[in-house]
Amino acid sequence: MxxxxxxxxxxxxIGIIGAVVPAIPGTSLILVAILIWGFVxxxxxxxxxxxxxxxxxxxxxxxxxxxxxxxGAKRAGASKWGQIGAIVGLVVGILGLLxxxxxxxxxxxxxxxxxxxxxxxxxxxxxxxxxxxxAGIGIVVGSLIGNLIQGVLAIAVVGVFLYTTWGxxxxx
Numbered sequence: 263m264x265x266x267x268x269x270x271x272x273x274x275x276i277g278i279i280g281a282v283v284p285a286i287p288g289t290s291l292i293l294v295a296i297l298i299w300g301f302v303x304x305x306x307x308x309x310x311x312x313x314x315x316x317x318x319x320x321x322x323x324x325x326x327x328x329x330x331x332x333x334g335a336k337r338a339g340a341s342k343w344g345q346i347g348a349i350v351g352l353v354v355g356i357l358g359l360l361x362x363x364x365x366x367x368x369x370x371x372x373x374x375x376x377x378x379x380x381x382x383x384x385x386x387x388x389x390x391x392x393x394x395x396x397a398g399i400g401i402v403v404g405s406l407i408g409n410l411i412q413g414v415l416a417i418a419v420v421g422v423f424l425y426t427t428w429g430x431x432x433x434x
Contacts, residue, residue, distance in 0.1 A: 266302060267431050270295040274420045281323070281416035282409045283372070289320045289412065292419050299427065308430060312423040319415045326408045326415075334404015340397030343387035344380045348401045351379015377402045 273295045281288030293316040300309040335345055355375015380398035385391060 263302075264431065267299070267427070270299055271420070271424070274423065278413060278416045278420060282413035289316065289323050289416055289419065292316055292416060292423075293320055296423055299423075303430070308427065309423075311426050312419065315422045316419045319412075319419050322415065323412045326411050327405075330404045330408025330411065331401060332404070334400045334402070334407070335397065336400075337404070338397045338400020339393060340380065340384055340401055341387050344384035344394070344397040344401055347383020347386075348376040348380040348398070348405075350383070351375035351377065354379065376405065 274292045276286070277288055277291035277295065279288075280286030280291055293313075296309055296312050296316050300306050300313065303309070306313075331345065331348075334340075352372065352375045355371025355373075355378075357371075377398050380401045381394045384397040385394035388394065
């Protein structure tokens with residue numbers, strides 16, 4: 263049972279990383295680990311608090327993602343074209359660099375794709391390179407801030423899980 267507990271905690275750590283790094287499951291991975299622990303324990307009451315916190319953080323994470331990107335775009339004066347370009351750039355960055363650079367390619371695409379996509383989308387809309395660069399950077403900065411907030415919330419979920427289950431696992 264102890265090995266399973268630490269394995270699930272390791273999965274949760276990957277979930278924390280995923281909350282910050284796009285393309286890796288984040289809070290949803292933490293939620294699955296909590297559900298597995300509840301299933302194995304056979305006591306859903308013992309995971310009620312961490313489960314509730316994980317679901318709340320998962321829902322808040324979606325909102326944070328949208329609001330942070332929107333905030334970054336608005337602060338930089340980006341239009342919908344820049345936001346759409348960032349999404350297209352993310353997808354192309356992940357998939358486009360996968361065959362070219364199988365190791366590290368998708369991660370590099372996650373970092374560069376949204377920036378270039380936002381710049382291209384904004385430039386197509388406004389035909390002003392300086393404004394397009396500003397909008398692209400604003401969208402990416404907003405997205406990064408959102409990811410950092412999600413990372414902090416994911417750490418809190420794992421902390422709640424450890425706090426509420428520690429006594430069950432290490433009871434004498």
